[in-house]
Amino acid sequence: MTATGRPAERGEAGGGQWELLRGMLLIRRFEERCVELYSAAKIRGFLHLYIGEEAVAAGTLRALTAEDAVVSTYREHGHALARGVPAEAIMAEMYGRATGCSGGRGGSMHLFDAARRFYGGHAIVGGGLPVAVGLALADRMRGLDRVTACVFGDGAMAEGAFHECVNLAALWRLPVLFVCENNRYAMGTALAREHAQTDLALRASSYGVASWAVDGMDVLAVEAAARRAAEAVRWGGGPHFLEMRTYRYRAHSMYDPDLYRGKAEIEEWKKRDPIDGLVARMRAGGRITDADLESLEKEIAAEIDAAIRSAEDAPLEPVEDLTRFVYAEKAGEAGKPGKPGKAGKAVRS
Amino acid sequence: MSEPARTAAKRARRTRAGTSGTSGSPGNPGNPAGKAADGRSGKAPGTITYREAMREAIAEAIERDERVFLMGEDVGRYGGCFAVSLGLLERFGPERIRDTPLSEAAFVGAGIGAALAGMRPIVEIMTVNFSLLALDQIVNNAATLRHMSGGQFGVPLVIRMTTGAGRQLAAQHSHSLEGWYAHVPGLRILAPATVEDARGMLWTALEDPDPVLLFEHGSLYNASGEPPAAAGPVDIDRAAVRRPGRDVTLITYGGTLPGTLAAAGRLAEDGIEAEVVDLRTLRPLDDETIMASVRRTHRVVIVDEAWRSGGLAAEVSARVTEQAFYDLDAPVERVCGAEVPTPYAAHLERAALPGPDDIAAGARRAVRNDA
Numbered sequence A: 001m002t003a004t005g006r007p008a009e010r011g012e013a014g015g016g017q018w019e020l021l022r023g024m025l026l027i028r029r030f031e032e033r034c035v036e037l038y039s040a041a042k043i044r045g046f047l048h049l050y051i052g053e054e055a056v057a058a059g060t061l062r063a064l065t066a067e068d069a070v071v072s073t074y075r076e077h078g079h080a081l082a083r084g085v086p087a088e089a090i091m092a093e094m095y096g097r098a099t100g101c102s103g104g105r106g107g108s109m110h111l112f113d114a115a116r117r118f119y120g121g122h123a124i125v126g127g128g129l130p131v132a133v134g135l136a137l138a139d140r141m142r143g144l145d146r147v148t149a150c151v152f153g154d155g156a157m158a159e160g161a162f163h164e165c166v167n168l169a170a171l172w173r174l175p176v177l178f179v180c181e182n183n184r185y186a187m188g189t190a191l192a193r194e195h196a197q198t199d200l201a202l203r204a205s206s207y208g209v210a211s212w213a214v215d216g217m218d219v220l221a222v223e224a225a226a227r228r229a230a231e232a233v234r235w236g237g238g239p240h241f242l243e244m245r246t247y248r249y250r251a252h253s254m255y256d257p258d259l260y261r262g263k264a265e266i267e268e269w270k271k272r273d274p275i276d277g278l279v280a281r282m283r284a285g286g287r288i289t290d291a292d293l294e295s296l297e298k299e300i301a302a303e304i305d306a307a308i309r310s311a312e313d314a315p316l317e318p319v320e321d322l323t324r325f326v327y328a329e330k331a332g333e334a335g336k337p338g339k340p341g342k343a344g345k346a347v348r349s
Numbered sequence B: 001m002s003e004p005a006r007t008a009a010k011r012a013r014r015t016r017a018g019t020s021g022t023s024g025s026p027g028n029p030g031n032p033a034g035k036a037a038d039g040r041s042g043k044a045p046g047t048i049t050y051r052e053a054m055r056e057a058i059a060e061a062i063e064r065d066e067r068v069f070l071m072g073e074d075v076g077r078y079g080g081c082f083a084v085s086l087g088l089l090e091r092f093g094p095e096r097i098r099d100t101p102l103s104e105a106a107f108v109g110a111g112i113g114a115a116l117a118g119m120r121p122i123v124e125i126m127t128v129n130f131s132l133l134a135l136d137q138i139v140n141n142a143a144t145l146r147h148m149s150g151g152q153f154g155v156p157l158v159i160r161m162t163t164g165a166g167r168q169l170a171a172q173h174s175h176s177l178e179g180w181y182a183h184v185p186g187l188r189i190l191a192p193a194t195v196e197d198a199r200g201m202l203w204t205a206l207e208d209p210d211p212v213l214l215f216e217h218g219s220l221y222n223a224s225g226e227p228p229a230a231a232g233p234v235d236i237d238r239a240a241v242r243r244p245g246r247d248v249t250l251i252t253y254g255g256t257l258p259g260t261l262a263a264a265g266r267l268a269e270d271g272i273e274a275e276v277v278d279l280r281t282l283r284p285l286d287d288e289t290i291m292a293s294v295r296r297t298h299r300v301v302i303v304d305e306a307w308r309s310g311g312l313a314a315e316v317s318a319r320v321t322e323q324a325f326y327d328l329d330a331p332v333e334r335v336c337g338a339e340v341p342t343p344y345a346a347h348l349e350r351a352a353l354p355g356p357d358d359i360a361a362g363a364r365r366a367v368r369n370d371a
């Protein structure tokens, strides 16, 4: 294969590798800027960074269609970006601006985007799981071939909600793709100190759910596994569970001094960096040059700069609007009642 | 890592490392890593912080009674999400300082079981929002077992948790739900608002034969004060008059006490002498102290960060009307949090919370409103 044309085209020829790389780089560079902005007190609250885990978001969400749904946690910048929520809308949210994807009310932990079927942004550990089961139930009852992907951490698997949800989804054969991001820590608690059985895929499988462990530092492996599982879910195979073995380089949040793990451990994982790994593979396959990479970095930096600029300039929600969105503003905002028993295309709200 | 990021992380580490005896831990969202460089946060010599007082109280309880142990998420290795228990694992070991998985229902329920069997557990729940995952255990078990068993089984359990807003953590980390728990017979609800109460209430709570819930407002951890001369037990049956006055009674508790005292200071500049009553115990309420103050001032403002509708302020107001109606010279005022899930954006969050201006305005309304 000769390297001609736009890198994106070349990337598609390489099985979407270029897009995966772009997706991961966007997440990483976006969050690196978030750290700076946080230190400059431009963004506040809790900020949970995803750096090191980018392959999971980039790979998994590429396996979904626009009709599918995504439910996420408080560490969701990566999921939101990979789902196509514009960097501008996310940045404005972190700035608490009216133009933010949650109107400035949610902040980093509560990103939402109805148009992209991105259902949060949940800051109660395990809180998104039942919601995902319900979304899948609705699809099932309406006869829609859609998948609901629910992302959560290893810590969430100790909560009752996990067991209740996996059981229910398996019992009713609901189209849920459970994606556990096993980054080996729940805040400062290591996997082996929170779980009696640390083989998480094995545990999920005890509910009769098809389960696999995946190398979460290898974006191609993630994408392949997610694609296989999502298709099985879509065609009626019932819920599937993927344990993504990954790692977060940064502390749990900006408040966490990270005293519970050794530096050497972090350095060891960095050797398997998902971005470096993919770049190396693409280089070896002749799919990327230094110049390509440089221009990609430039393009991404420009995108993030623009997002920051627009967040800086964006208006604040007027204080008079403080109590908006507690209840629906227009009668019938919940949509017209559907025809019972009729399967068909979903009505977009 | 970018340069500012690196410095922030370094600062965070430095501050945290020096936290065991000082305040300003980045574990406390009231004092973010980026700003935590001054680990002393303006603490005067000879004073201790609310966080330290609470830590000393836990350590003392563990030393004093071999049945006492602390359990909760990240209380050990991590040092507690608000750094309250920092250093205690090293001091007392993993039997007495127990890290639990993310399983609120399980470890709170286990606390109930251990208490039934004669232990004296202190269970820490990171925030009141997460306590809702254990609501079933608290309300259906802890609060009811003595009654349902005809007095055979008591649950001498202490549950500590953080409450309140003010740190831009948005709706799922910011609510004040202690009033809900104050609704439930069988529970005793405490809200230490001062360093002295943070130091003293825990031991009294542990001596109580019934479940006691202790609510620590997140914005108080860095507050500092004189270490109490006698670190002994405090009276948890009584509200406290924190500032005497003759013109209006401001009733509050927990995280809104500092703002209420600030408002009283401003009112004094205008010649209005406000009396400030700190409820301290939300259940059972100390009617006597409340009514005595109302009979002195004849005007009442109740300040509560929680929502107004159906909240604790409504209960206090109803009691004042029931017991001191003819002593009132003006309608009871309530200054509460806006009826909205707490928003993230700073200006919206500020607008949703009762601040000194709102409190002073409420007091002025009450004083001007001559019946």
Ligand SMILES: Cc1ncc(C[n+]2csc(CCOP(=O)(O)OP(=O)(O)O)c2C)c(N)n1
Residues within 6 Å of the ligand: A075, A123, A124, A125, A126, A152, A153, A154, A155, A156, A157, A181, A183, A185, A186, A187, A252, B073, B102, B104, B126, B130, B133
């Ligand atoms: C019910 C509940 N309990 C506790 C917390 C505090 N908390 C937030 S994140 C977290 C760790 C969760 O770890 P994990 O599920 O592994 O996800 P990760 O942060 O590693 O992505 C904890 C304890 C919470 N948000 N919700």
